Amino acid sequence: MTVIEVKNLVKVFNNKIKAVDGINFEVKQGEIFGFLGPNGAGKTTTLNILCALTKPTEGEAKICEYDVITQPEEVRKCIGIVFQDMSLDDRLTARENLELHARLYGVPKSERKKRIDDVLELAELKDREKSIVKTFSGGMKRRLELARGLIHHPRVLFLDEPTLGLDPQTRKHIWDYILKLKKEHGITIMLTTHYMEEADELCDRIAIMDHGKIIALDTSKNLKDSLGGDSIILDLKDEDIKKGMKIFKDSKPFNGQLFLSVKNAGREIKRILEIAKKNNIDVLEINIRRPTLNDVFLSLTGKEIREETPNLKEQLKNRMPGR
Amino acid sequence: MNHEIEAIYTVWLREMIRYVRARERIISSIAQPIFWLLIFGSSMRMSMPTGGLNYQAFITPGIIVMAIMFTSMFSGISVIWDRELGFMKEMLVAPVSRISIVAGKCFGGATTAVIQGILVLLISLALGTKIDLISFLILLPIMMLIALGVVGMGVAIASVLESMEGFGVIMNFVIMPMFFLSGALFPINNLPDWLKIITYIDPVTYDVELTRYIMIGFSSINIMLSFIAVLGFTCATLLIGAFLFNRRS
Numbered sequence: 001m002t003v004i005e006v007k008n009l010v011k012v013f014n015n016k017i018k019a020v021d022g023i024n025f026e027v028k029q030g031e032i033f034g035f036l037g038p039n040g041a042g043k044t045t046t047l048n049i050l051c052a053l054t055k056p057t058e059g060e061a062k063i064c065e066y067d068v069i070t071q072p073e074e075v076r077k078c079i080g081i082v083f084q085d086m087s088l089d090d091r092l093t094a095r096e097n098l099e100l101h102a103r104l105y106g107v108p109k110s111e112r113k114k115r116i117d118d119v120l121e122l123a124e125l126k127d128r129e130k131s132i133v134k135t136f137s138g139g140m141k142r143r144l145e146l147a148r149g150l151i152h153h154p155r156v157l158f159l160d161e162p163t164l165g166l167d168p169q170t171r172k173h174i175w176d177y178i179l180k181l182k183k184e185h186g187i188t189i190m191l192t193t194h195y196m197e198e199a200d201e202l203c204d205r206i207a208i209m210d211h212g213k214i215i216a217l218d219t220s221k222n223l224k225d226s227l228g229g230d231s232i233i234l235d236l237k238d239e240d241i242k243k244g245m246k247i248f249k250d251s252k253p254f255n256g257q258l259f260l261s262v263k264n265a266g267r268e269i270k271r272i273l274e275i276a277k278k279n280n281i282d283v284l285e286i287n288i289r290r291p292t293l294n295d296v297f298l299s300l301t302g303k304e305i306r307e308e309t310p311n312l313k314e315q316l317k318n319r320m321p322g323r
Numbered sequence: 324m325n326h327e328i329e330a331i332y333t334v335w336l337r338e339m340i341r342y343v344r345a346r347e348r349i350i351s352s353i354a355q356p357i358f359w360l361l362i363f364g365s366s367m368r369m370s371m372p373t374g375g376l377n378y379q380a381f382i383t384p385g386i387i388v389m390a391i392m393f394t395s396m397f398s399g400i401s402v403i404w405d406r407e408l409g410f411m412k413e414m415l416v417a418p419v420s421r422i423s424i425v426a427g428k429c430f431g432g433a434t435t436a437v438i439q440g441i442l443v444l445l446i447s448l449a450l451g452t453k454i455d456l457i458s459f460l461i462l463l464p465i466m467m468l469i470a471l472g473v474v475g476m477g478v479a480i481a482s483v484l485e486s487m488e489g490f491g492v493i494m495n496f497v498i499m500p501m502f503f504l505s506g507a508l509f510p511i512n513n514l515p516d517w518l519k520i521i522t523y524i525d526p527v528t529y530d531v532e533l534t535r536y537i538m539i540g541f542s543s544i545n546i547m548l549s550f551i552a553v554l555g556f557t558c559a560t561l562l563i564g565a566f567l568f569n570r571r572s
Contacts, residue, residue, distance in 0.1 A: 051416060076418040087409035091341050103333040104417035106326045 001029040003156055003188045004050065008059035011045050011212075019045040021212035022059070027156075027190060027205075032182055034203030035192040036293060038305050042212040043192035044084065047160050050190070051081050064155050077105070080149030084160040086141055090134040094125055094144055097133060098151060105152035115151050123147035123177070139170035146177060150187075157181070159191040163198060175201055194305055196293040208297060215300050224291045227299055230265035232272060234258040235285035247279055248272070265290070330419035334427025335434065338398065342435040349439070352394055356386045356443045360450055363508070372513055376541060383447045384535035385507025388469060388527065391440040395470045396498055398432025399477015402568065403487050425478060425568045429561065432477070433470035440466045454538055462537050468557050469530045475560030482567035501527045511543050526556040 004027035011020040020042045027033040035043040048054040050061055052072035060067065066074040088097050098116045107115060120126045123143040133141065142162065149157055162178065163171040179202065181187050193199055199206050200220050208216040208223070216223055234257060236244060241253050250261040262268045265288040276283050297305050342349070364379035371378050405411040414424050444462075448454070454462075480493055504518075505527035511519060522528045529544065529552035536542035542549065 053416060073418045076416055081416055083409065083412055085409045085412075087413040089337065089341070089408065089410045091344055092337070096340060100333055100337055101413070101417075103336075104330055104414065104419060106329065106418070 002026050003029050003031075003064055004033070004190065005062040006046075006050070006059070007061070009046065009049060009056050009061055010058035011042075011049060011054065012057045018212050020049070020056070023207075023209075023212075023214045025207055025214065025217060027188060029155075029188055030182065030186045031204045032178070032189045032191070032202050034199045034206045035190075035209050036194065036196065036199040036203075036206050036297075036305070037192075037209035038194055038303075041209040043194075043209055044160055046209075047158055047190070047192055051079060051158055052076055077152070078155045080152065080154035080157045082142075082145045082149050082157070082159045082162060084164060086145070088133050088141060088145060088148075091132065093130050093132055094120070094136075095129040097144065098148055101148045102151050107152055115153075119147035119150050122150070122180075137170075138166055139173060142166065142170075142174055143177060146174070146181075150181070150185075154187070156188045156190065159189065161192055161194070163193075163195065171198070178202055196305065199293060206293070208293075208300065210297075210301050216296065220293065223293065223296045227291045227295060228261055229263040230261075230291065231289040232260045232262055232265050232269060233287040233289060234260065234272075234276070234283055235287075237282060237284070240281045243279065244276070244281055247275060247281075326418075327420060327423045330417070330423040331427040331430065334414065334424055335431040338428070338431025338435060342431075342438075348397075349442075352390065352397075352439055353442050353446065355393075356390045357446055359386050359389070360447060364450075367508075371509060376539070379450065380452060380539055381510070381535075381541070382508055383444075383452050384538045385505070385531045386447070387440050387443050387466075388505075388507060388530045388534050389502055390443040391436045391466055391470050392473050392498060392502060392527065392530075394436040394439040395432055395473035396477045396494070398435055399429075399474040399479075399564070400481045400484075400487075400490055400493070401432070402428065402478055402481035403484060403490075407487065421569050422565060425565045429471060429474045429478065429564070432474040433467055436470035436474070437463070437466045440470070452538075458537050462534065465533060465537060465553070468553055469534070472526070472530075472553065472557035472560050475557065475562075475564040478564035479560060479567045482564070482571040501525055504528070505531045506543065507531045526552065529553050529556070 004025075006023060006025050009020055009023050010018070012018050023046065035046065037043055045054065049056045050063060050068060052068045052075045055069060060069070062068070063075045064078045066078065068075050089100070092100070095116060098119065099112070102112045102116060117126075120129050123146060125140065125144055125147065128136070128140070133144065136144065146159075146162070159178070163174050166174065175198070178189065178191075182189060191202065203220065205217065205219055206223060207214045216226075218226070234244065236258055238256070241256070241258055244258045245251050245253060248258070248260050252259045260272065262272075269286070269288065273283065273286070294305055297303075360379065360383065364382055368378040371381070402411070405414070415421070444452075444454070480497075484493075504522050504525045506522055507527070511522045511528065514522065529549040532542045532544045533546065533549040533553055536546050536549070
């Protein structure tokens with residue numbers, strides 16, 4: 001069943017800046033769908049349109065068959081959102097934050113307590129429910145936000161850069177948590193990220209976005225396979241490089257090394273070494289490289305997805321003791 | 324409709340929890356009025372022509388209005404804080420109307436301001452002010468009305484301001500002059516004409532006159548006029564506040 005349906009979506013800011021430039025895609029029930037791209041690619045704008053926070057300039061988008069332009073309230077009732085920036089009230093306790101959310105989303109009084117207990121359990125925050133959020137670590141706050149997004153039993157969960165600025169260990173913890181949501185609750189998740197490993201680890205399908213356009217959309221495996229397989233990198237003496245180029249087809253010299261494109265590096269490495277030996281080529285060093293999503297992005301756009309640290313304002317905000 | 328009322332109540336509830344938790348804020352905003360009542364009230368007693376009225380009794384209503392004003396302004400402007408905190412986003416994406424959010428915010432802020440006003444009134448009772456029960460009961464809705472007017476103004480200002488940095492400027496150049504020009508500390512009858520005109524333009528003048536009339540039965544302005552001015556100001560700021568809030572988000 002299709003849960004998210006997007007057709008020709010365009011968003012222009014101030015009559016000139018095209019943040020989203022005619023994108024199309026569909027997301028099925030129970031899928032984790034990721035938007036991967038550098039900062040400013042239009043990921044968050046797309047998300048804001050799907051959450052009925054921003055109106056698109058052109059095109060249409062439907063969430064759970066509700067139109068984001070004409071039925072924003074219905075859309076908001078069936079989605080959960082976790083923003084890029086913290087959106088908890090840090091003077092309140094964990095439980096109070098969840099309580100306010102349940103009331104705002106009209107969760108019936110008889111069910112409130114149980115649902116809050118459930119999500120606290122899920123987020124492993126039950127023992128901290130009465131603590132003021134200000135005392136929480138970054139990872140705990142994130143888990144609480146994820147938990148909060150689930151109280152009203154949304155059918156789709158939107159996550160905007162869910163692990164931005166978290167340390168690797170906490171990031172792994174959040175990933176496990178997201179995978180658990182998919183596995184145990186069958187919830188549809190749509191996330192944006194500019195971390196390749198995150199997209200790789202979590203997403204069933206990935207839309208690579210740049211300059212407001214979706215430039216590729218497939219599973220992580222298919223995207224990487226589209227590059228035509230692995231690379232074997234041979235470190236050779238200068239005179240051997242020319243020789244090697246003649247012997248191996250699909251080879252390219254680069255920076256004093258010879259790059260060979262092969263289907264499966266593990267399987268072909270033995271054969272390559274044998275050929276080299278037979279032709280008296282002295283292999284100084286050998287490296288294998290499997291394509292990453294970054295290579296996919298590189299081959300599509302000619303640039304890399306920069307792994308940016310959160311900007312200065314963000315860092316200061318996170319470091320400042322609660323106000 | 325029921326859900327919208329629930330939403331207003333939810334936003335109000337949050338304001339209450341935050342208020343109760345910010346003890347230092349409660350204490351500091353009560354301390355200031357006490358200083359005014361004690362130090363200013365006692366020291367200026369001889370130099371003010373209040374026509375036989377005890378000066379401390381004369382300024383007590385003004386000091387109560389001051390407490391309400393400052394707390395209300397603070398609550399209204401806290402919309403900026405909510406924005407910076409990110410919690411505003413959480414409220415805005417909820418399936419409730421923006422009017423409910425701003426209404427909950429205003430009622431919550433006004434309720435905390437009225438509580439502050441009552442606390443100052445209780446302190447002034449300890450310092451010798453007298454008020455009968457009927458007057459007190461009439462005073463409550465009037466305090467609420469005054470508080471809502473200033474919260475509305477705060478929300479309107481917060482919707483225009485970019486950051487909390489402008490808060491000091493607003494306090495010094497809007498709230499303080501409004502308070503000092505209101506006749507909270509001196510009778511406006513004896514003022515030179517040019518100053519009189521300014522006090523008549525200042526909406527806080529009517530807040531003070533109305534409160535003073537209810538508390539000690541003394542007013543320099545027709546009481547109906549004061550009431551209509553207070554009501555009109557509150558309606559206007561709430562409408563403008565809600566409009567600007569809606570446009571901003």
